[in-house]
Amino acid sequence: MELRQLRYFLMLAHELHFKRAADKLFIVQPALTKQIQDLEVELGIKLFDRNKRNVKLSVAGEFFRNEISKVFESLEKAKNEVKQVELGQKGEVKIGYVGSCIHTFLPDLLAKLHNIFPEIHTYLSEMTSASQLLAIQKGELDIAFLRNPPMNKRFQQQLVFQENFALVLPQNHFLNESNFESMAQVANEKFILPTKSDGEIYHNIQWSICEDAGFLPQISHETVHGYTTLKLVENNLGISLIPISFSRVTNANIRFIELKNIPQKAEITALWNPQSPNPSLKRFLEMI
Template identity: 40%
Template sequence: MELRHLSYFQAVAEELNYRKAAERLFISQPGLSRQIKQLEEELGVQLFERDKKHVELTAAGAFLKGEVDFVLNHLESTKQQLLEIAAGREGELRIGFLGSASNQVLPDLLKKLNSLLPKITTSLEELSNQMQVEMIQKDKLDLGFVRLASVPEDLEMKSVFRDTFSLVVPSDHPIQAKSFKSVGQFAADSFVLFSSDYSNYYYEQILGICRDAGFMPKIKHKSVHALTIFRLVENGLGVAIVPTSLQKGYDLKVRFMEIPGISKFTELSVIWKPENRNPVLCKVLEMI
């Protein structure tokens, strides 16, 4: 039994006329009759009652018609789905990200995806920079949102968001925004920083901001999670320096004060592997 046997059977079952079915299939009527006969011999049942004037389905034929309709419809649906997948309009995108990407950049991308490519699903994992790099290299992720100065040669990187730095202090800290002139005013405070595991490049930037202000920070606590850092600041365990955009989405007793008079900024970048074969990736990179 071959797929053409099922297609020929379906045509005869729908037309209940061998001549019309043969014309529809662009084959000869005797050739169609031979194909149906082969199918009946293969299955060991009679599929049609036929005389000179009428063609009717047997009980077995009527049952087979329902099954064949399902199979051929499913094959057509599969074919269309394959075309969608190959064109990057259907499938899954695996995204790694730092927590700071979830405030604006990542939600904006997901909104675009839902609007323009509604059949695309996403798998999201909050991971360190290094873990994202490794997983993209191993084809376990398609995209990553990182804070890095550079990436290995087999990856590509593009800046997607440039941000300033802000100091985070408890809401009752005596230094207010109007009197905040330099990070050097906080030289005596303890600091809560993102761990170098979060981003060694970012960690060095923070130390550089403090060095430029004339002191080395007294680092008491480190974390890779913004919420943990903000909780520690809220409880008076230190102050922190973070990307300004991180002030969105938290309702805590802390104040964000953008650091004045510094040239340093932080960039969130997207990274990917050019050899990645996921067709969805190309569509998403166009959006980004």
């Protein structure tokens, strides 16, 4: 079965007259008759009920006409859109991100992408940094937004967002913004911090905040999830260090003291494979 035969069939189904259909196809009538007969033999059905005076579609022919019309509509759509796909203007991007991205820079970035390239669809997965690293190595993500990834020659990375850390305390804690002087004031407190396994560099950055104040943190709980950390602090299970943006998106009964005068910052880095064949990823990178 060839597209040419199907075009001949659709023309005859429209004209219901072999001579008129052949003329519009710029072929001789016997050639059209032969092609329709070959098609009917291949399908094992009669597409037309015909006699010397009339030609009309059989019941099966009407169904076949409707379905083949859809095939040609899809083909025409593909022809029109394939250039968009080649240029990266139509397609999909699979994105991984840590939780804080969704209440900082990521919504604005996605809105900008949709405004410029509305035919690029994004698939979002909130994941830990370690899970994103594994997923992007397996090719399950096009781009990852994670915290302080290790250098890897296979991937390209770019810092995309930076903010201050905050000391997070229960609401009834004796420290507040007016009497806070340095991290040394919480040297004897129990801390809730991320696990080293989810990102050694990010883990070390938080430890260095305490080390710069002259102590090593005593760990009571470990979690990589910001909202879990906030609930644990609220229930007096420890204090923590967390990006200041979490202060804008929680109703937990806790206190944030922004650490403005320390060199350590909470960072989000974009990581992707520069050899990715996905043209839509290149368009997304332009937004970054």
